[in-house]
Amino acid sequence: MTDFDFLRTGSRTIELELDAVQNLLKHLDQRFSHACELMLNCRGRVIVTGMGKSGHIGNKIAATLASTGTPSFFVHPGEASHGDLGMITPDDLVLALSNSGETAEVVTILPLIKRMQAPLISITARPDSTLSKAADVSLHIPVDREACPLGLAPTSSTTAQLVLGDALAIALLEARGFSAEDFAFSHPGGALGRRLLLKVDDIMHTGDAIPVVGAETSVRDALLEMTRKHLGMTAVIDSNSALLGIFTDGDLRRTLDQEVDLKQTRISDVMTTNCTTVQPGILAAEALQIMQSRKINALVVVNADKHPVGALNMHDMLKAGVI
Template sequence: MIAKINGDRALALARDVLDIEADAVRALRDQLDEGFVEAIDLILSCRGRVVVSGIGKSGHIARKLAATFASTGTPAFFVHPAEASHGDLGMITSEDVFVAMSNSGESEELVAILPTIKRLGVKLIAVTGRPQSSLAQLADVHLNAFVSKEACPLNLAPTASTTAALALGDALAVAVLDARGFGVDDFARSHPGGALGRRLLTYVRDVMRTDDQIPKVTGAATVRDALFQLTAKRMGMTAIVNDHDHVEGIFTDGDLRRVLERDGDFRELPIASVMTHAPRTIGADHLAVEAVELMERYRINQMLVVDDAGKLIGALNMHDLFSKKVI
C-alpha cells in the first residue's frame, strides 16, 4: 500500500521536531557545570589520545566527536564497544582519556568494558542523559545531556537526545580547541585536501609561472614585440623589464584596447610609451589568497612576481589561481 502524504501534517510535524530539538539544545546551557571544565582539563592534560565510544545512534555521534577532535588538534579515534570486548581494548593505553556516550548510561556493551578501562587507569568522561546511571557513576567526569522528550511522536526513536549529545560534544571540542590556541593555520594543516587548506597553504611560488613561461620584453621593444608575447604566452599581459630584469611596467589586454583606439599604425610604437608604469607586484612567499585579494581590490587579472630587489621572477593570472582551486 502506498502511503498518502498530508502536506499540512508533514510540515506541522517537521516544525514540532525542530522546536523540540532546538529546545533540547538550549536546555543544555543550564545543565553545564564545573564538570565541563574538568572534562576540558582532562583532555588537555592527556598524554595519549582521546578514545570515544558508543553504540547504536550514540555510536554515530561518538564517531563524529572523535573526528571533530582529530581535526581540531586533539589526537582522537573511535572504538566500537562490542569490538573492544573482542580485542580492540588493546588500542587503549593508560595515558588515554576515554569518552563514553550513551543516553541511557546503561548500554550493556559499553558498561561491560568499563572495569577494564578503569583498571588501566584511563580517565573516563561520560556523556549521558541520566546522572544516576551506571556509566555516569563510574565516570571521573559526567556531562549531563538530559532531554525531557524525544522529537519522535512515539517518544522512542533517539532524536532530540542524539542532537543534544552532538551539540554537547561540539561544545566540548570547541572549548578544547580554544584552550589549545588552535588557529586557522593549524586547521588548514589538518585539512590540506579541503578548500580551506588549499587557500591557506598555497603560496604564490606554488602557482606562478616561471622562466620561459613569463611573457616579457625590454623597454626598447615595440608594441609589435609585446603583441607577440601576449599571443605566445597567453597570459593577457607582458612584463616590461630593464637589462637586469627589474620590472619597469606592464602591458595588458586593457592597454592594448586603448592603443587600438588610436589612428594609424600602432605596431611600431615604443612599448614604453603605452605601458602601465609601476604595476602591482607581489612576492613569491606571499599566500596565493593575498594575490587574489589584491587582484580583486584593484580590479586586475594579472600580477607580476618580484624578489626583494624588484627583479621579475614569476607571473600569475586569475586562471592560474582558478586552476589551483585557490578561488
C-alpha cells in the same frame, strides 16, 4: 497524495529538540569545566566510544575534536571487546556516550578502561547509571522526551549529545589558542586550506612560461609574446632584467584607440609603469586580495632585485581554488 500534516510534525520535532538543547544549557556546570581540563591535559588521545546512534554521534565528535586541535579517534565498543581495546593506552582519555548509561557493549569494557587507569568521561541521560557511576566526570544530558512520538528512536538525546560534543571541542579549541592556520593544516584539501596554505609560488608561471620582453621591443612583437604565453599580459624589462613595467590587454585597447603603429612603436612607450607587483612567498589569497582591490587581472612576481620570477592571473587563482 495524503492529508497528513507533515509541516506540523516537522515543527514539533524541531521544537522538542530545541527544548533538549535549552535544558542542556541550563544544566551545564563545573563538571563540564572538569571534563575540559582532563581532555586538555591528556598526554595521549581522546578515544570516543558509543554504540548504535550514540556511536554515530561519537564518530562525529571524534572527527570534530581531531580537526580542532585535540587528537582523537573513534573506537567501536563491540570491536573493542575483540582486540581493538589495544588501541587505548593509559595516556589516553575515553569519552563514552550512552543515552541509558547501560549499553552492554560499553559497560563490558569499563573494568578494562578503569584497570589501565585511563580517565573516563561519560555523556548519558541517566546520572545514576552504571556508566555515569564509573566515570571520572559524568556529563548529563537532561532529555525528558525524544522527538520520536514512540519514544524509541534516539532524536532529542542524540541532538543533545552532538551539541555537548561540539561545546567540548570548541572550548578546547579556544583554550589551546587554535588558529585558522592550524585548522587549515588539518584541512589541506578544503577551500580554507587552499586559501591559508597556498602561496603564489605554488601557482605562478615560472621560467620560460613568464611573458617578458625588452624595453625596445615593438608593440607587435610584445603582442606575439602575450599570445604565446596566454596570460593576457607581458612584463617589460631593462637591460639588467629588472622590471620596468607591464603591458596588458587593457593597455592594448588603449593603444589601439590612439591608432599607433604597432610595428614601429616601442613597448616602453605604451606600457604601464609603477605596476603592482608581489614578492615570492606571499599567500595566494593575499595576492588575490591585492588584485581585487586594485581591479587588475594579472600580477608579476619579482625578487628583491626587481627581476621577474613569476607571473599569474585570475584564471590561475580560479584553477587553484583560491577564488
